[in-house]
Amino acid sequence: MKLKYTLALAALAIAPAATAQTWIHDTISTEAGYLKNVYYSLENGSAGTAAADNWHIGFSTSRFSPSIIANSADKGVKLYVIATDTTLFGTDLTAKLADSVTAHPMPLYNSNTTWEMGAFNQTAAATYGWSTYDMSTHWLSGRAIFGLITGADSFQVFISRKETTPASSAPVYVFKVAKINGTSPVTKTFNVSASPYAGKYFAYYNITTDAFLDREPAATAWDFVFSNYNDENVVFSNTQYKVFGVINNEKLKVAKVDTTDQFDNLNYSAYAYDTLNNSIGRDWKASGQSGVTMTDSLSYFVKVNNGDVWQMAFTAHNSGSAATQPGLVALKKRKVYTFVDTSTAVKNVNAALSTVALAPNPAQGGYTHLIIDAKKAVSNVMITVADINGRIVYQEQKNIQSGFQQFPIRTGNFSAGMYMVNIQGEGIRNTQKLIVQ
Template sequence: MNKLILSITLLSYAYFSVGQVINGTADMGAGYANDVYYSLTDGVVQTSSNENWDLAFSIPTISGEIRINDGRGAKLYLYPHDDINGWATVDTAGLNEWNPLYNSDEMWESTAFNQYMADILDQGWGIYNTITHNVLGDSIYILETIDGNYKKLYINDLNTTSGIYTFVYADVDGSNEKTATLDKASFAGKQYGYFSFVTDSVVDRDAPMGSWDLLFTKYLSRVYNQVENQIVTGVLTSGFSGNAKAENVDISQNNWWNYSYDSTINLIGYEWKYLNYQTFQWELTDSLCYFTTDTNGAVFKLIFTGFEGTSTGIINFTLEQLGQLSVEDVDLGIEELKIFPNPARDQITVELKGENIRNNMEVQIMNLSGQVVRTERIDNLHFHQTHVGNLEPGVYLISIGNEDDKVVQKIIVQ
């Protein structure tokens, strides 16, 4: 579980500007047929059908995470009897006794296809080649698609130079074999590119990375008192934010700084509502609110106010901006700070403005586990560039300052 060292370390120089309460709505449609991408500052960014895809291929990373549409019933099984060399003789006898593979609902990077990794080069579905830098497939899978059909498939490779995934699939008896490709370049700026076995085609359905904070969706999750994972309707976060859950509290209070912020994407999740089995009506969990941040460091309080269920798929909530992480109260002489581009691929520029900027400052880049991955001294007090091209794509915290005071912002490396 990743912990964001954000709220406590920034207390000495955060200021609070209580804003108006905004009434928000996410309309998923009847049967929760749509995913709703929501920005804390801009509202609904995009609404996309969640019934038009089976596989989601990671775009920013080189390791090739691949998710399944488990929220719509897709199931994945690793073929236990042979590797890719046994493609022609696949036998699904005993399939019901095989263990299904699931996406994690705690982090986007842990997927159904990336299970059973033996070492750092093993990506689950294939092995990273240290010479060609491509990922070469070695595993056969059986996929139950969202429309209930079964396919056998293997990921042939991910060419990290061209950015093209190549995969082969067929009916389980070997008929209707096809080879398909998904080109990352067609999904630039997106988190995933999608593929549908119903239409045998790629699908572009994601909102751009960095444009949304909350995803109202259906997904597979552990449910209390249930042996098997269950499909739930709830909220997953982008992974670029910190989130805190305040239970059994007076939800009128705004003491967001008292909580530990977590980047786990299912922290908001689905348990803010429950089904009353006496009235068979959905009810909201009492005395519960959430605190969540956007990519710019603004802190919001989220309170759910309505859930209409499968008939309409409408979810109502309120949002209130409670504070904004700022550099104004930091004793570094910084009057204005810019970090660009963000997201970045190769390098970032730190631009500082102020008449009395302190000496002896450094730039530190940390991952969301708090591990420092880069430290550099700032020699030019107004302008500093640092290389990020060799960092694993994802979200990082960048710290500018000295031992006594620091300014922390988030950056996205693509």
């Protein structure tokens, strides 16, 4: 039995491609050196811009996400674990940073396939990336000191804890920063649930200016961001290569279609879609002696958060070092399906839910917990876990009570990778992404 997380025709019940709109042409500019991030909505065009190099650390605003990212692409951040004895914070850790660079010359980087695995999560020095998970409080506690090299200076960073309760004011991060020699130590408390960070994926911090930054538009306002990022698959001299491309909003689903057929004749319901952040990525262009060229046979079908499906193709690009209009991207797009909710049952989806989350995520110690805050009791709720190929690896039926509760899911026999956790019942339809390392 398979549970499909791809956009098959029967799964979507979508209309034929003949309903597609005409092509719309659009351009965006990331400016010289790609030093502007551009957040883009297929429905509305540019959703906002932000300086690419004004931050060092990004903290997830999700209550139960452990993700903390580093700006290695545009700020040149190099991140290393330098101590697992957290009492050493504030002492001179210059030698320990040098030892870490020698022993592990490849710095820690953000994953480019999921927002859930930031640079601070990419270490086995602690059992849960930068932290361990407290099953009773649901808080995260820091278990490692990091060395953060900005290029101009070096710092020691200790993320002390992430407070995930109470729900009314969480999450709150408490972290410490000092120069690598232990001087100028400070302790910061960062409430990322407060305005202006609420409803966004990350809140940001500049370690050299001691400034908290609001850089993103609301998560519901954009589909993907044009940005530099470090490519996990291209490594030179112990450094992941910096590339320019497209990183998807976490909820986007994309089918990449490379065919010589005319774009207007493609059947968008015939292709498999994935949820990887770099499913659009960087290979829609190529650099050569004649400059940047587009792949004429390549287009993308994109299912956005409201259920609409768009077709998109890139038509031109100027590199960040171009003499005129550097960082320009031209594309064409058309909506090939407009979602119409005609189901009474769908209109009541999640009427019984306040909060759904997985914690810890990535799973820790062979387990994760499905955390549900229900508005009312619901019987016979089906919990299903499927891998990215749709193969069901876990399924169980539960009765959910009103209020806050958690259900353990054993992951010890799951292969490493990404899974989709689906919760369905009367007034409940929710899907969560789970990482198993």
